[in-house]
Amino acid sequence: MSSVFSKVRRKIEYIHNKKATYDYAPQQGGWEKYGSPVFGDETTASVFDPFVVMIEDRYRLFVSERKNSGIICTDSTDGTEWEKWKVALEAGDKGSWEERVNRASVCKIDGKWLMWYTGQSRNNSAIGIATSDDGIRFTRMQQKPILVPSEPYEKGSVMNPCVLWDKDEKIFKMWYAAGEQFEPDVLCYAESKDGINWERYANNPILEKSNEKYDQCKVGGCDILKENDRYYMFYIGYQNVDTARVCMAESNDGIHNWVRSMDNPVISPEKKSWDADAVYKPTVVLNKQKNKLLMWYNGRKQNCERIGLAEYRIK
Numbered sequence: 001m002s003s004v005f006s007k008v009r010r011k012i013e014y015i016h017n018k019k020a021t022y023d024y025a026p027q028q029g030g031w032e033k034y035g036s037p038v039f040g041d042e043t044t045a046s047v048f049d050p051f052v053v054m055i056e057d058r059y060r061l062f063v064s065e066r067k068n069s070g071i072i073c074t075d076s077t078d079g080t081e082w083e084k085w086k087v088a089l090e091a092g093d094k095g096s097w098e099e100r101v102n103r104a105s106v107c108k109i110d111g112k113w114l115m116w117y118t119g120q121s122r123n124n125s126a127i128g129i130a131t132s133d134d135g136i137r138f139t140r141m142q143q144k145p146i147l148v149p150s151e152p153y154e155k156g157s158v159m160n161p162c163v164l165w166d167k168d169e170k171i172f173k174m175w176y177a178a179g180e181q182f183e184p185d186v187l188c189y190a191e192s193k194d195g196i197n198w199e200r201y202a203n204n205p206i207l208e209k210s211n212e213k214y215d216q217c218k219v220g221g222c223d224i225l226k227e228n229d230r231y232y233m234f235y236i237g238y239q240n241v242d243t244a245r246v247c248m249a250e251s252n253d254g255i256h257n258w259v260r261s262m263d264n265p266v267i268s269p270e271k272k273s274w275d276a277d278a279v280y281k282p283t284v285v286l287n288k289q290k291n292k293l294l295m296w297y298n299g300r301k302q303n304c305e306r307i308g309l310a311e312y313r314i315k
Contacts, residue, residue: 017242021277024214024245026270029263030312037274037299037306038080039063044072046305049103049160049221049281050296052079059285060135061296062088062115063307064102071104071117073136079294079309089117089130089138097121097145098128103221103281105163108135114195116161116174119145125157125181129196146196147176153186153205154178160221160281163195173254174198175233177220178205183241184220185209187233189255207235207249207258214239214265215247221281224254225293233258234282234295237265244280245269246297267297267310275299275308 027033040047045067052061055075061082062073069091074082092098098119106115113132118125126145130138149158160177172192179185186205190198209218215237222235231254237247245265249258267279278300285294293312298305 014242017240018277020239020243021269022271023239023243024265024268026268026273027266027310028268029248029261029266031266031295031310032312033267033270034080034309034311036308038296038309039074039082040306044085046303047072047307048298048305050298050307051104051106051223051283052285052294052296053106053108054285054287055108055135057289059294060106061307062104062106064104066305069100069102071101071115071138079296086136088132088136089115089140092119095121097124097126101128103160105161106135107163107165109165113138114163116146116163116195118159118161120159120181123156123181124149125159127158127161127176141196147174147190147198149178151178151200151204153188155180155185157181157184158188159184162222162224164224164226173224175206175222175224175254177222179218179220183218183238183244185218187219187222187235201255206255207233209238210260212237212260212264214245215260217241217243219247220244223283225284225286226254227286232284234284236280236282242278243269244278246279246282246295267295269299273299274301274304274306276301279308 071089072085073088074085100120103118113135115130127147132138177184187207188204189201192198217238220236225232246267247264248261299308
């Protein structure tokens with residue numbers, strides 16, 4: 001009987017929460033949506049949590065897919081039309097810590113590709129590492145995760161790794177989400193010399209919910225862009241557990257004193273659109289030749305998830 005009441009309460013909560021979906025404009029602060037989704041169809045089914053890396057004049061998209069619980073990748077010259085996708089990393093064995101793999105971050109160091117990814121079981125999420133020679137097909141470097149939830153603020157899940165290689169300091173820097181399995185609560189930071197053994201920042205988390213309405217509930221999955229010795233964070237802001245939008249913040253060192261953008265949220269759900277119910281998990285690339293920022297993000301309408309694109313022209 002208690003489970004029935006729980007479901008009823010959750011349904012009432014959902015109906016109440018969805019009233020907040022259109023509290024903000026679909027795009028703000030100079031960002032412009034492409035309009036229709038740029039990746040995802042009946043062959044992929046629902047896709048989510050993209051990550052894009054620029055390779056010379058091409059974009060490579062890594063995206064999570066629900067149908068096979070794996071990570072796929074594809075290339076594009078313009079960020080909108082994509083080649084036939086290929087499997088980058090398959091799900092682990094049933095019952096393992098990574099029976100579902102998703103939410104990847106990828107970089108190329110000295111000719112070698114590295115992928116940090118989220119592995120999920122029924123009740124927990126952890127972070128693993130894989131490597132590749134061609135940046136397409138990845139192989140696990142080890143069978144156990146490199147980061148597991150162990151701190152009180154991490155609860156049962158660490159996920160959504162975003163990793164940068166700092167060539168000056170010669171360390172890997174990771175920003176990751178932690179907290180609830182359904183949707184994380186906070187953003188955290190860690191460092192590593194080899195990409196495998198990580199030391200958490202002592203004063204985690206580095207970003208939590210705020211008094212602003214758009215992220216008053218929790219924050220999650222971020223992407224970090226470092227430019228001119230300043231760190232720019234693009235993250236998910238949750239007004240409530242059912243209302244997600246894309247927000248921005250910036251910091252001098254990527255750890256302390258994150259200042260939220262006055263234009264937040266920069267991307268929000270749009271009525272009667274393919275992203276009518278939620279937008280979340282951004283990934284951002286700076287195209288210096290074209291003098292613009294490109295942001296790919298998750299969009300959802302009911303149970304259908306696709307990848308969208310928004311652009312910001314640098315003046």
